[in-house]
Amino acid sequence: xxxxxxxxxxxxxxxxxxxxxxxxxxxxxxxxxxxxxxxxxxxxxxxxxxxxxxxxxxxxxxxxxxxxxxxxxxxxxxxxxxxxxxxxxxxxxxxxxxxxxxxxxxxxxxxxxxxxxxxxxxxxxxxxxxxxxxxxxxxxxxxxxxxxxxxxxxxxxxxxxxxxxxxxxxxxxxxxxxxxxxxxxxxxxxxxxxxxxxxxxxxxxxxxxxxxxxxxxxxxxxxxxxxxxxxxxxxxxxxxxxxxxxxxxxxxxxxxxxxxxxxxxxxxxxxxxxxxxxxxxxxxxxxxxxxxxxxxxxxxxxxxxxxxxxxxxxxxxxxxxxxxxxxxxxxxxxxxxxxxxxxxxxxxxxxxxxxxxxxxxxxxxxxxxxxxxxxxxxxxx
Numbered sequence: 001x002x003x004x005x006x007x008x009x010x011x012x013x014x015x016x017x018x019x020x021x022x023x024x025x026x027x028x029x030x031x032x033x034x035x036x037x038x039x040x041x042x043x044x045x046x047x048x049x050x051x052x053x054x055x056x057x058x059x060x061x062x063x064x065x066x067x068x069x070x071x072x073x074x075x076x077x078x079x080x081x082x083x084x085x086x087x088x089x090x091x092x093x094x095x096x097x098x099x100x101x102x103x104x105x106x107x108x109x110x111x112x113x114x115x116x117x118x119x120x121x122x123x124x125x126x127x128x129x130x131x132x133x134x135x136x137x138x139x140x141x142x143x144x145x146x147x148x149x150x151x152x153x154x155x156x157x158x159x160x161x162x163x164x165x166x167x168x169x170x171x172x173x174x175x176x177x178x179x180x181x182x183x184x185x186x187x188x189x190x191x192x193x194x195x196x197x198x199x200x201x202x203x204x205x206x207x208x209x210x211x212x213x214x215x216x217x218x219x220x221x222x223x224x225x226x227x228x229x230x231x232x233x234x235x236x237x238x239x240x241x242x243x244x245x246x247x248x249x250x251x252x253x254x255x256x257x258x259x260x261x262x263x264x265x266x267x268x269x270x271x272x273x274x275x276x277x278x279x280x281x282x283x284x285x286x287x288x289x290x291x292x293x294x295x296x297x298x299x300x301x302x303x304x305x306x307x308x309x310x311x312x313x314x315x316x317x318x319x320x321x322x323x324x325x326x327x328x329x330x331x332x333x334x335x336x337x338x339x340x341x342x343x344x345x346x347x348x349x350x351x352x353x354x355x356x357x358x359x360x361x362x363x364x365x366x367x368x369x370x371x372x373x374x375x376x377x378x379x380x381x
Contacts (some may be wrong), residue, residue: 013139016154017072017076017155017156017253017254017262018072018073018076018246020085020150020153021068021069021072021150021154021156021158021159021373022069022072022073023149024066024146024150024151024159024188025046025065025066025069025072025159025162026065027146027187028062028065028143028147028162028166029062029065029145029146029312030068030107030326031143032058032059032061032065032143033058033059033062034139034358035053035055035058035059035136035139035140036059036062036107037054038055038132038135038136039051039054039055039058039133039136039353040052040055041132042129042132042133044053045129046129046180046374048266051129051133051176052112053109053112053113053195053199054136054172054173054176054198055200056105056108056109057105057109057169057172057198057202058162059105059171060101060104060105060144061162061165061166061169063101064085064101064158064162064165065113065162067094067097067098067158068098068158068159068162070094070155071091071093071094071095071097071158071379072091072094072158072248074087074090074094074264075087075088075089075090075091075094075252075253085251085255085257085318086251086252087176087252088251088252088253088255089217089251089252089254091156091157091158091252091253092157092213092216092217092252093217094158095157095158095161095209095212095213095216095229096210096213096214096217097160097208097211098161098162098209099209099210099238100206101159101206101208102165102202102205102206102209103202103203103206103207103210103314104206105202105206106199106200106201106202106203106204106205107199107203108194109195109198109202110199110200110203112195112196113192113193113196113198113199114135114192114196115194116195116326117192117196118267120189120192120235127282129180129183130177130180130184133173133176133180134177136173137170137173137174137177140166140167140169140170140173141166141167141170144163144164144166144167144168144169144170145163145167146161146163147162147163147164147166148156148160148167150163150165151163154160154253154254155157155253155254156330157212157213157216157253158252159275161205161209161212164205165205166327168201169251172197172198172201175194175197175198176194176198179191179194184328190223197332197365210234216250219250222248226248226288226290227246227248229288230243230245230258230260230284230288230290231243231246231329232331233280233284233287233288234260234280234283234284235275236261236279236283237279237283238276239264239265239268239272239276240262240263240264240280241262241263241264241265241277241296241300241313242262242263242328243260243261243262243263243325243343244260244261244262244263244298244326244328244342244376245259245260245261245296245328245376246258246259246260247259247260248290254289256289256290256291257290257291257292257293257296258284258290258292258293259292259295260294260295260296261296261297261298261328261342262276262277262293262295262296262297262298262326263297263298263300263328263329264276264278264297264298264299264300265299265300266299266300266301266302266303266304266331267302273297273311277295277297280292280295281295285293298328298329298330298342299331300330300331300333301330301331301332304334306332306334307331307332307334308331309331310334310339310366313365314327314330314339314341314362315327315330317361317362317365318341318343318358318362321354321357321362322346323345323346323348323349323354324343324344324345324346324354325344325345325346326343326376327341327342327343328341328344329341329342329374330340332369337368337370338369338370338371338372339366339369339370339371339372340371340372340373341372341373341374342373342374342375342376343356343358343373343374343375343376344376344377345375345376345377351375354375355373355375358373359371359373
């Protein structure tokens, strides 16, 4: 597969994804606006702060869906000279705005509920109010399941969060219904206190969404299963002896670029290496959607028995340290007296101190050899 074909595939996937997000968000907007009208009416007629706050929460959900659409539209823009890897990360900014809206709604709800606790007002429910709240619960459950399913399908953090929030809203609305029933049966008003609980859950959801989005923006460790799958695909290629230093760079949902080092026998020609790396790029993209922009090569000694013994001895010495997670890329030239290899170093130790230790130990084992030890960062499980 050439670059043009890859770009075409990516564009088609992005287009379908954008349409799904927009369609799902529009359904969410329309549904939430209907719920806002119903709940606001019931809340005002029955003088229920809990129902009114529930309506405010639905309004914030509708605004969140609008932001999600804007983010999806902007994130789907084609790459250009200024942004050659596209605009996908804009979706993370839209997710942050959604989180801020949810957090604001929660704080506002908390303030209003506390006011009602200080200056209580009796609620007045009717049978119609109870029915409308019950219908709203069912609608929110259906909407939440649908939106969350679509969010996972297209890997949209904003949609998935909106779906989870909608399911949560259904539970919270059920608590409002329960407090209404308690009031009608026993005359005990729990409205303001239920409002505080609802506000607390809304604030919690907003903070969690914000933290998750911040992790995406800052950059987080790639999922272990993804890294494992990439290595299995690469190592299934004939002549590949190992895959190391897998790094994935995320430029928005479903927009992942990566690099890797592969270990190949030192008997292969440059032409062989070129064909192998191109096949790896094609297989990885077809099976995972990750575009490998760089494939480095480690040369493996195949005919030097002395180098093989050195490899085993050095690996044993290196891996005797708890902070040495892996050794790879080893190559020894016994004629030129050179040794080179990479070591994955844990974050729990000072990298410079670890390198000084290895240079001292390996230098003592093989005096007269020129050493090149490359420290690798533990970026993947």
